[in-house]
Amino acid sequence: MQDLRSILNVRESLVKFLEEDIGAGDITxxxxxxxxxxxxxxxxxxxxxxxxxxxxxAEIIFGICGCEAKAIVGDGTRIDKGKVVMKLTGSARxxxxxxxxxxxxxxxxxxxxxxxxxxxxxxxxxxxxATRKTAPGLRYFDKKAxxxxxxxxxxxRLDDMVLIKDNHxxxxxxxxxxxxxxxxxxxxxIRVECEVKxxxxxxxxxxxxADIIMLDNFSPARASRTIAxxxxxxxxxxCKIEISGGVNEKNIKQYxxxxxxxxxxxxxxxxPRAVDFSxxxxxx
Numbered sequence: 556m557q558d559l560r561s562i563l564n565v566r567e568s569l570v571k572f573l574e575e576d577i578g579a580g581d582i583t584x585x586x587x588x589x590x591x592x593x594x595x596x597x598x599x600x601x602x603x604x605x606x607x608x609x610x611x612x613a614e615i616i617f618g619i620c621g622c623e624a625k626a627i628v629g630d631g632t633r634i635d636k637g638k639v640v641m642k643l644t645g646s647a648r649x650x651x652x653x654x655x656x657x658x659x660x661x662x663x664x665x666x667x668x669x670x671x672x673x674x675x676x677x678x679x680x681x682x683x684x685a686t687r688k689t690a691p692g693l694r695y696f697d698k699k700a701x702x703x704x705x706x707x708x709x710x711x712r713l714d715d716m717v718l719i720k721d722n723h724x725x726x727x728x729x730x731x732x733x734x735x736x737x738x739x740x741x742x743x744x745i746r747v748e749c750e751v752k753x754x755x756x757x758x759x760x761x762x763x764x765a766d767i768i769m770l771d772n773f774s775p776a777r778a779s780r781t782i783a784x785x786x787x788x789x790x791x792x793x794c795k796i797e798i799s800g801g802v803n804e805k806n807i808k809q810y811x812x813x814x815x816x817x818x819x820x821x822x823x824x825x826x827p828r829a830v831d832f833s834x835x836x837x838x839x
Contacts, residue, residue, distance in 0.1 A: 563695045569616050569656075571692075576656050584648045593839050594647035598661070600638045601831035606672045607634050608703040609664035610641060612696065613657040620653040621645060631668070631703045640832070647838060654834050663693075664700040665830035670823045671704025674804065678811035681818055684709040684797070688821035697824040709819055717741055719749040721771070730756050731763035738764060748797070754781045761790045769819075772800035775809035782813045 600607065610626040617624035622645030628634065640661075643650055675683045683706035689697040698708040710716055719733045727733045730749045737747050748767035749760040760768045770778050778798055785791045797817040798810050810818055 565612070565695070566615055566619070568692065568695070569612060569660075570619060572656050572660075573616060573619060573653065577652060581648065581652050584651045588647050588651075590646075590648065592647045593645065594643075594650055594836050595839050596643040596650055596834050596836040597639045598641040598643070598658070598832055598834050600634050600636060600640060601833055603636045604669075605634055605665055605830045606668040606704050607632050607640050607661070607665050607830075608668035608700045609661035609696070612660045612664070613641060616657040616660065617643060617645070617650070617653045620649045622649050622653060624657075633672075643834075643836075644839075647836065650834075650836060658832050658834060660696065661832050662829040663827060664696055664703070665832070666827040667697055667700035667823055668704035669830055670827060671701045671706040674807055674818075674820065674823070675705040677804065678807050678818055681811045681815060682707050683823075684817050684819035685824050686799075686819050686821040688825040690825075697827075701823060706823075707817070716746040716748060718769075719747070721750055721752070724750070730760035730765070734760060734763040734765055754784050757781055757785060758788070758790065761785070761793050765794050767795040767797055767816075769797045769799050770815070773798065774801075775806060775813065778810060778815070779813040782815065 607628060608630045610630050614624045614626060622643055624641055624643050626641050628640050634640065671683055685698050685701040685706060685708055687710060694711065698711060702708060710718060717737045719730065719737065723733055724730065727736065730751060734747055734749055746766045747764070748769060749765045750769045750771045751757045751760055752771060757768050757770065770781060773781065782791065782796060795816040797819055798815045799819040802810055802818055802820050803822070807818065
């Protein structure tokens, strides 16, 4: 994974998220709460069997608004319903100003981390990868959550590696045609992955020097037969194998039995089920 901290200013992104939510100000709190009212609060998990993530981001968000936030557990910790994950002190207005943005980050990132952890346990020995199916502006945070849950980032951006997909193949030709063009222009230092739709294309891509092949939309049985065939031909050790498309919690064990190197799943970032957290506040 390319470290996006060298590209993305995390604090600047979180400031923009706050600005999106706050607008010209929290007119409710400013109308009802005294400016000098101080409060303490805690963030509590409301879901069972979760992996928490996003606490680092929440601390920054509350800090931007002038509150003191302290995480009680670290990102990546497995928690259960009722667990306090963060304590807060500061201006009541400031805490409420930051509340929704901070909770949204924790809920989304924890949801992604929790699902990734679940899948990694089901597919033991096989790497779980994210995809680029992320909401604009959230890729760093979504991919960080996948890593926190025990998965890998895959490509962060288009400039990370060559990934030849079906539309490239439709325009250019065979996997070997695309791989040779990529090698000649991108050089040997850049990893080249190629999507394949059958065993013949897998053989063609490996023979052309692909570093990784992606078995796209294979059934578990087809994936198993293809990997077995590559093993018999002595090609299995020549490249890494990724399975993608149609994989979910119900069938991932079947895919894992064929022993690919990686399984990538788009839904863990494009359709995450949030883990529920709430903030309880008291005046002091």
